[in-house]
Amino acid sequence: MIIVCQKPLKILKISGITLFPFIFIRNSEDKKNKILINHEKIHLRQQMEMLVIFFYIFYVIEYYYWLLKIKNPYQAYRRISFEREAYANEHDLNYLKKRKFWSFKKYL
Numbered sequence: 001m002i003i004v005c006q007k008p009l010k011i012l013k014i015s016g017i018t019l020f021p022f023i024f025i026r027n028s029e030d031k032k033n034k035i036l037i038n039h040e041k042i043h044l045r046q047q048m049e050m051l052v053i054f055f056y057i058f059y060v061i062e063y064y065y066w067l068l069k070i071k072n073p074y075q076a077y078r079r080i081s082f083e084r085e086a087y088a089n090e091h092d093l094n095y096l097k098k099r100k101f102w103s104f105k106k107y108l
Contacts, residue, residue, distance in 0.1 A: 001044060003031055018043040020052045039090035046082050046104055055082070081107040 002022050009017065009026040016025045016036050023040040030036055047055040059082055066076035077083060084107035089095040 001041065003037070005031070016040050018047065020044060020047040020055075034093060035090050038093055038095070039086045041096060042086040042089060042099075043082060045096060045099065046085070049102055058082075081105070 004022055004024050005026070005028045009015070009024060014026065015030060015033075016023060016039070018024075018040045021044070023037065023044070025031065025033075025036070025040075049055075050058065059080060062080045062082075063076055066079040067073060070076060070079070078087070081104045085104040088107070089099075
């Protein structure tokens with residue numbers, strides 16, 4: 001895991017994004033934000049489990065499925081199984097120690 005602070009994220013209005021093996025964060029202070037970093041580490045694990053490329057393919061397909069169904073970009077993003085798992089467990093800083101392989105499946 002490599003954490004990088006990126007000013008362009010301010011334009012996107014997001015706090016962080018994970019693009020294996022990097023976690024890009026908006027502000028350098030966010031390196032200390034354990035919940036944000038844990039959320040992004042969950043995405044790193046998901047990406048590794050799906051051999052990275054399949055994660056991105058599935059992520060985009062799932063996003064557009066929900067976008068076409070509910071016609072709300074933010075709600076479509078929140079319905080993606082990878083995001084649902086990460087948001088549901090971001091406060092549990094021990095989650096990755098006990099997480100089972102492909103745990104995101106239960107959020108489909």
